[in-house]
Amino acid sequence: MNKQLVGILMATYNGAKYLKEQIDSIINQTFRNWLLVIHDDGSSDLTLDIIKGYINKYSDKIILIEDNIKCGSAKENFFHLINIAKANFNFDYIMFSDQDDVWLPEKIEITLDKMIETEKKYGKDKPIIVYTDLKVVDENLKLFDNSFWEYQKINPLDNSLNCLLLENTVTGCTMMINKVLFNKIISDNNAIIHDWWIALICRVNNGIIVPIKQQTILYRQHGKNDIGAKGASIKDLIRRFFANPSNFLFIKGSKIRSQARALYENYKDNRLLKEYISLEKNFFRRKHFYIKEKILCGNNIKKIGKLLFY
Numbered sequence: 001m002n003k004q005l006v007g008i009l010m011a012t013y014n015g016a017k018y019l020k021e022q023i024d025s026i027i028n029q030t031f032r033n034w035l036l037v038i039h040d041d042g043s044s045d046l047t048l049d050i051i052k053g054y055i056n057k058y059s060d061k062i063i064l065i066e067d068n069i070k071c072g073s074a075k076e077n078f079f080h081l082i083n084i085a086k087a088n089f090n091f092d093y094i095m096f097s098d099q100d101d102v103w104l105p106e107k108i109e110i111t112l113d114k115m116i117e118t119e120k121k122y123g124k125d126k127p128i129i130v131y132t133d134l135k136v137v138d139e140n141l142k143l144f145d146n147s148f149w150e151y152q153k154i155n156p157l158d159n160s161l162n163c164l165l166l167e168n169t170v171t172g173c174t175m176m177i178n179k180v181l182f183n184k185i186i187s188d189n190n191a192i193i194h195d196w197w198i199a200l201i202c203r204v205n206n207g208i209i210v211p212i213k214q215q216t217i218l219y220r221q222h223g224k225n226d227i228g229a230k231g232a233s234i235k236d237l238i239r240r241f242f243a244n245p246s247n248f249l250f251i252k253g254s255k256i257r258s259q260a261r262a263l264y265e266n267y268k269d270n271r272l273l274k275e276y277i278s279l280e281k282n283f284f285r286r287k288h289f290y291i292k293e294k295i296l297c298g299n300n301i302k303k304i305g306k307l308l309f310y
Contacts, residue, residue: 003033004033004092004093004112004116005033005034005035005090005091005092005093006031006033006034006035006091006092006093006094006095006108006112006176007034007035007037007085007089007091007093007094007095008026008034008035008036008037008094008095008096008097009037009039009078009081009082009085009094009095009096009097010022010036010037010038010039010081010096010097010098010099011038011039011041011071011074011077011078011081011098011099012038012039012040012041012043012047012051012077012099013040013041013042013043013047013074013077013099014043014044014045014047015043015045015047015099015100016043016045016046016047016049016050017045017100018099018100018101018139018220018222019047019050019051019099019100020050021102021141022097022098022099022100022101022102022103023036023050023051023054023062025101025102025103025104025105026097026103027054027058027061028105029103029105029106029107029108029109030105030106030108030109031106031108031109031112034061034108035061035062035063035089035091036061036062036063036097037063037065037081037084037085037089038051038062038063038064038065039064039065039067039069039071039077039080039081039084040064041070041071041072041073041074041077042070047099048064051064052064065081065084074098074193074194075191075192075193075194078096078172078194079187079191079194082182082185082187082194083187085182086182086183091179091182092178092179093112093115093176093177093178093179094176094177094179094182095108095111095175095176095177096172096173096175096194096195097173098172098173100220100222101173101217101218101219101220102137102141102217102218102220103216103217103218104215104216104217104218106216107132107174107216107217108176110132110212110214110216111130111131111132111174111175111176111212111216112176114130114210114212115128115130115176115178118130118208118210119178122208124178124180125180126178126180126206126207126208127177127178127180127181127184127201127202127205127206127207127208128177128178128180128181128202128207128208128209128210129170129175129176129177129181129198129199129202129207129208129209129210130175130176130210130211130212131156131170131171131174131175131176131209131210131211131212132174132211132212132213132214132215132216132217133147133148133149133156133174133211133212133213133214133215133216134147134148134149134171134173134174134215134216134217134218134219135147135148135215135217135218135219136148136151136219136221137218137219137220137221138220138221138222139220139221139222141218141220144221146215147215148171148215148219149213153298153299153301153302154169154298155169155297155298155299156169156211156213157211158297158298159199159203159209159211160203160297161200161203161204161270161272162272162293162294162295162297163294163295163297163298164196164199164200164203165200165256165260165272165276165295166256166290166295166296166297166306166310167297167298167302167306168192168193168195168196168199169199169211170195170196170198170199170209171195171219172193172194172195172198173195173217173219174216174217175195175198177198177202181198181201181202181205181207184201184205185197185198185201186201186266188262188263188266189262190255190258190259190261190262191259191262192255192256192259196259197259197263200259200263201263204263204267204270204273252309252310253309253310256310257280257310260273260276260277261277261280264276264277272293275289275293276289287307290306290307290310291307
């Protein structure tokens with residue numbers, strides 16, 4: 001039986017409606033040696049009452065960080081949790097939990113087994129991410145799509161640094177990272193979201209990213225999702241374009257380049273990043289770079305969109 005300690009970092013904010021189901025699903029995991037560390041971002045609903053109720057019952061398994069620090073976003077809340085965990089805990093492996101999903105019972109066990117297998121193959125000194133597919137469900141947990149990867153038109157093998165520059169394929173709420181990678185994470189305001197940033201850091205450090213083609217989570221979709229699942233069909237893309245043309249055409253591309261620039265500031269010896277940053281203001285040469293370096297990953301619709309707008 002695996003004796004490694006798995007740290008689970010959960011960022012909460014006004015999550016009372018679904019929080020109990022998520023915490024229950026963690027408590028009911030087949031793998032038992034975990035510690036859930038929660039930081040709340042100033043909830044005004046019953047979130048804190050729910051958490052403290054679980055702590056009264058599971059004081060050895062759940063910790064609430066009460067520091068009165070308001071981070072302002074899920075990304076910043078997760079970065080804050082990462083810094084807290086680095087300073088105060090000695091986890092062998094780390095996972096990230098949203099407040100509104102449901103983990104299937106063998107989620108930790110399946111991911112940890114693959115992590116240990118990967119470390120045996122590549123060595124424990126290698127930064128490693130293991131992540132899985134998800135089942136997309138509505139707010140009442142009714143199945144919407146059996147595969148998040150298929151729904152989003154994600155190829156889980158598109159996780160090279162080249163592909164990750166323009167699109168994240170590593171979903172944070174399914175991933176486990178090892179201690180080597182965890183210690184390399186540097187928080188940055190220009191990161192778009194914590195999981196994408198961690199995947200990029202893994203790759204620039206010559207790390208390994210391993211997808212598991214198995215669904216380990218019910219990924220709940222509702223009106224307050226911070227990120228959520230968004231279809232990638234032509235119909236979905238057209239709908240998102242007309243909902244917010246400026247964001248669709250310009251803002252996301254600008255954020256992607258800012259994120260890459262922030263990564264480059266920490267890893268200036270990386271040839272791919274250096275060339276990408278040098279072409280930031282040269283539209284046509286940047287497009288040629290995308291083609292030459294095989295940056296345009298995903299299906300044809302995604303490739304065309306990246307070529308035109310990123």
